[in-house]
Amino acid sequence: MTLAQPPGGSYRLADLDLSRLGYGAMQLAGPGVFGPPADRDAALAVLRAVVELGITHIDTSDYYGPYVTNELIREALHPYPDDLHIVTKVGARRDEKGGWPPARTPADLRAAVHDNLRRLGLDALDVVNLRVGGFREAEPGSIAEQFEALAQLREQGLIRHLGLSTVNADQLAEAQSIAPVVCVQNFYNVANRADDELVDFTAGQGIAYVPYFPLGGFSSLQSAELDAVARRLGLTSLAVALAWLLQRSPNILLIPGTSAVSHLRENVAAAALELPSEAVAELDAISATR
DSSP states (O other): OEEOSSTTOEEEETTEEEESBOEEGGGGSSGGGBSOOSOHHHHHHHHHHHHHTTOOEEEOOTTTBTTHHHHHHHHHHOSOOTTOEEEEEESBOOOTTSOOOBOOSHHHHHHHHHHHHHHHTOSSEEEEEEEOSOSSSOOOSOOHHHHHHHHHHHHTTSEEEEEEESOOHHHHHHHHTTSOOOEEEEEOOSSOOTTHHHHHHHHHHTOEEEEEOTTTTOOHHHHHHHHHHHHHHTOOHHHHHHHHHHHHOTTBOBOOBOSOHHHHHHHHHHHTEEOOHHHHHHHHTGGGOO
């Protein structure tokens, strides 16, 4: 096993240089991504460590908390370093019970963009993802009205680039007919490979693919097989899962989250790993196991 330099490498997203290992801020909020963190100082320390470790890509949303993660990001890091890029998403909200109902009318989306700008302390958002589906898969149907609303905000200079979250290939094509799409953020990992064709398609289009839940949706047998590979390599299962994703395609960017600096450092180390070919082959076969 060899180490790649720099850890994770970088990806050119339109006019933005992003570290391929980003940081997902969702876990900075309280349990269930609702309410404030148990330890605010620890949350701020994680965000400052993100920058210190050379990560230039933070993924967030104003509905995490709600509002909690964006307020923490601003408190910890504003004024932001020139090379730090914040990606947010719109299309949902939080109800009083901690649910995630959709909020995808044009008025909802415009309000969400302005909320993100205000709480992050920005004049323009680097990337805004339109979240369309649930946590694991897209909801079929047209997204033209929603994406057109965000495209108008892009024309006004409030958004620099547009992306999509939890979408299918038809929705990506529809969005591309309206405005450029720079990234797709979907559920995908070594055990859940339904988006294999979309990963390859986006790579060919110069679109970043950002998978979430690197250990989500595994069967017991799949988890056991991943654990076995990790033990042989002397690594954690998460480290192996992250390294496999980075080796899967050069357009893949990662956004693992954590509320601990020690865990953040482990993720950075995982992004520097190059898995041996025999381990990759074994991992590739996991998706066929149930």
